[in-house]
Amino acid sequence: MPTGSATVGKITPQHFQCAEPLTLQNGAVLPAYELVYETYGTLNDNKSNALLICHALSGHHHAAGVHSDDDPKPGWWDACIGPGKAMDTNRFFVVSLNNLGGCHGSTGPRSINPDTGKIYGPDFPNVVVRDWVRSQAALADHLGIETFAAVVGGSLGGMQALQWAIDYPQRVGACVAIASAAKLSAQNIAFNEIARQAIGSDQDFAEGRYADEGINPDRGLGLARMIGHVTYLSDDGMGTKFGREIKSGDFDEGDEVEFQVESYLNYQGQAFTRYFDANTYLLMTKALDHFDPARDTDGDLVEAFRSATCKFLILSFSSDWRFSAQRSQEIVDALVKAKKNVASAVIESEHGHDSFLLPIERYTAALGTFLNRCLDERSGTLS
């Protein structure tokens, strides 16, 4: 399973304008909305080779390839999407979108509220995982895809894949949830809450109306990102990456001292504020906190999975403590009890939660083998 330099090349984002109103889970109605998305590979004639990629907290539609010849950085899941890669664009037609409520081109807090003619900001309604899945189904309709060969996601993306399996059993051939959870732990909710508090307590947050005022809660959003960053890495992984290297100065001499890890975090926090919206960050963390497919079944996850008919692949990483292997095991246990077709693996990695973004051989092999087999079986059935 090569994961080298093979690339989908230059990609142009596309736009789906949905004129159908969308009634959200909380009762709010979006009269219309837009989703920005990218596709990689070619949809086959019987439209049986489509993969849907669902993104995580800070993700977006640009999952693979580059946007221009001098684009310095490929899409966020380029390690896994491309010719011959785990999501092999020689075989699959891969669809990747920016979720509703996002800040990379889909309708969200940065969009104009048609009711007021002004930026939504904090007035953009709360969106939950189930809402995303419904809007993704509308995109699938638009693309003429009745059934996805698989819906694939990591972290919050994995939650969307699970919800697809439950809500649209006839439209999903396989569900791949990587480094995910059936619901967040109290610790996870706590970290999200601290991130939200950091944003909300920045005076430049202006109760979410910062864009109207031409300001931005850089410090709060930067802090939120720093918290995320530390918790997405493992202790050992950070040790390997940074050790306790002092960047400059000598503490004993009273100089201002910085450890490498400090300047790295500060850089990451500041960089994030240039491409991410604070209201979107709040929305995404709330969607994470409230994901709970068993809410409709009195907390019974086995019962929640009852409607699903697809195959499942549940992957996790040994050093991921934010979405630990134990959380994935809970999903697997429920699926087994519900008598579903489920494969799973815990992948050894020292890179914590971020592992799902990396070209780790056993991981990409497991993912690629599963998806290719799904497509082979599907082609066999359909031919």
Added chain:
Amino acid sequence: MPTGSATVGKITPQHFQCAEPLTLQNGAVLPAYELVYETYGTLNDNKSNALLICHALSGHHHAAGVHSDDDPKPGWWDACIGPGKAMDTNRFFVVSLNNLGGCHGSTGPRSINPDTGKIYGPDFPNVVVRDWVRSQAALADHLGIETFAAVVGGSLGGMQALQWAIDYPQRVGACVAIASAAKLSAQNIAFNEIARQAIGSDQDFAEGRYADEGINPDRGLGLARMIGHVTYLSDDGMGTKFGREIKSGDFDEGDEVEFQVESYLNYQGQAFTRYFDANTYLLMTKALDHFDPARDTDGDLVEAFRSATCKFLILSFSSDWRFSAQRSQEIVDALVKAKKNVASAVIESEHGHDSFLLPIERYTAALGTFLNRCLDERSGTLS
């Protein structure tokens, strides 16, 4: 080893005014300083039964008993200090102080700078663990204690106990380091840096001169505390304590929803700002980050321990991920290689780093047995 309601009763803090100048590790000189401290139990005639308690990041001198009859809360280590408890005040004379740079009565950022007649604030010099140990030795001189039967501390307190063993081998009978580390990991430094950034980016921090301006960085300090709080608990422990209970509202109906863990954290953060100083928090986290007894021995911890002559007890807790059992094991390994007398245990507990404050039976039994045996052997030697 009973850990019940036995108490040292009503305690009055005492003050030690040191007129001797203290030259700190970074070259700064404190011309004089004050330490506030408490004692529990009675110093015996040959002064062989003294225990020194060193406090952690947010600790202070008030470790046991109460300050008044209607005091609702005993000292922070009341679970372990008292008649018949692990640190048995029927046998030991226990000394507990607020460290230099603290905010509970000892000289620190809230004190008046004699050079300016104004509050030190950010001008209070950086203090490192070694400086604390020297000031604690001055307090011991004042109390007429040549040798402590043991120096005992958890977390940052354990670092002070280790430094005592290295710097004053003749003055320490035993060193007890609980839930501690020979130096912080990059992850730990990262969490501290985020806490510092939260404080520093609060506009009411005013570059540390908030007290002069009659303001306080409540939001930043509250965030710092919340980060600490989450990382001092374990994921499982938080799950047991809070689950995912929703406090109020219904997300699906668009209400403002709070999980129990969120309101708990917010309460803890806000309460902290009423009794803790932001400059002290910065100082304490920097002391944590920079603790590294092997700095003088080219990173060789075995060599750093060479001078020590005391017994060691190194305790850690199974669910503590901020100061994991692995970190304690590194201390034990170095002590064994340095051929020191060392006992150690990993205590099962789901309460994370905070376990060291709790009356966990195997923990208090291990601590009490070790200390009592030390005193028995010491009495045998001295009699």
